[in-house]
Amino acid sequence: MVAKTQFYHVSLALLLCLGLWAFQVTSRTLQDSFMHERHEQWMARYGKVYKDLQEKEARFKIFKENVNYIEASNNAGDKSYKLDMNQFADLTNEEFKAPRNRFKGHMYSSAIRTTTFKYENVTVLPSSVDWREKGAVTPVKDQGRCGCCWAFSAVAATEGIHKLSTGTLISLSEQELVDCDTKGVDQGCEGGLMDDAFKFIIQNHGLDAEANYTYKGVDGKCNANEEAIHDATITGYEDVPANDEQALQKAVANQPISVAIDASGYDFQFYNSGVFNGSCGTELDHGVTAVGYGASDDGTKYWLVKNSWGTDWGEEGYIMMQRGVNATEGLCGIAMQASYPTA
Structure with missing residues (x-):
């Protein structure tokens, strides 16, 4: 009788284990x-x-790892921003940033910074500014897999000051900088600096409109x-x-400004909304425009920054x-190497 009881208990345990295993397998299969x-x-x-199928599985x-990361971040509930899947969802972080983030910040130490700052004595500042509302910002563009963020940043700042000085907003050519500013x-696409782009625009006496010199996203002949x-x-830069x-x-407060940031992290790759305060360093690798x-x-202060990764990214x-x-350097180094054109 005892043996039968023990056999019954062992059998029941095995059935429960098999049932749990089957449930786990089914659950994983469904997931x-x-x-x-x-x-x-x-x-x-x-x-x-x-x-091919092999690439698709890889x-x-x-993709699965990125989705799990995004959902874990959002479910943590301790961040003022949200992540989401976007066009970069099947890329590792290294694959994502390598062809895009090529601001040559490491070369800036040898560059000569300007000593004048025309807004030094400004004392009264508005509580908020949005140059889009003033018609000084063109629609968001997409640099693609070309590492010319520096050109998009410099062009956006130039478009802004041109609007403020002439009253006309013109979408200007990043491709002209990519093809012609190479000396x-x-x-x-291998990278650059916004200040050097400003120098080229000054020496060239201006830029063509994007409608005439359209963006290709690859290095081309000037x-x-x-x-x-x-x-x-533009007449100068500071x-x-x-x-x-x-x-x-x-x-x-006075015009759109070119800024460099460290945009190398996963949270930047999948940023979707809210005030970003995620982990980042000061190894400046990406040019954008404040x-x-x-x-x-809730009172959290922020910079409004225009990126060049298309409208599916971020807000x-x-x-x-x-x-x-x-x-002192600001989040992600945003205050380290800012500059602007003058006109």
Whole structure:
């Protein structure tokens, strides 16, 4: 009788273990099936096609890891910003940043910074600024896999000052800088500096309109005919005093400003909304444009930053980065190497 009872208990335990194992297997299968469905939907949305099944499975694995990271971050509930899947969801962080983030910040130490700052004596600042509302910002653009963020940053700042000085907003040509500004630090898709782009615009007496010299997203031969057309120009440029967010605020209050940031992290890759205050360093690798500042409903101060990764990234292509952090260089180094054109 005892043996039968023991056999019954062992059998019951085995059945429970098998049932739990079957449930876990089924649960994992359902989860994978759901994740595969999400991957297919993502592929359809972004027109993604892989060369073979092996590549698709490899990309699916990365996609799954990224989705899990995004959901874990959002579910933590301790951040003022949200992440989401975007066009970069099947890329590792290294694959994402390598062709895009090529601001040559490491070469800036040898550059000569300007000593004048025209907004130094500004004392009254508005509580918020948004240059989009003043018609001084063109629609968000997409640099693609070309590391010419420096050109997009410099062009956006030039478009802004041209609007403020002439009353006309013109979308200018990043491709002209990529193709023609290649005799110094700036080397097209291989990276560059905004200050050197300003120097080129000054020496060239202006830039052509984007409508005439369209963006290709690859290094090309300089079109001399288009280079000779000047739809907008600048007369000079100045550097904002380094590591001084108050000086940067004075500048942004008066015009869109080119800034460099450390945009290398996973949270930056998948930023979707809210005031970003995520982990980042000061190894400046990406050129963007500060087009305003303000404060959120809970009082958190932020910089309004225009990026060049298309409108599917961030808040329609923009990011709000926390302002007034306890670091002289600002969050992600935003106050380290800011500059602007003059006209």
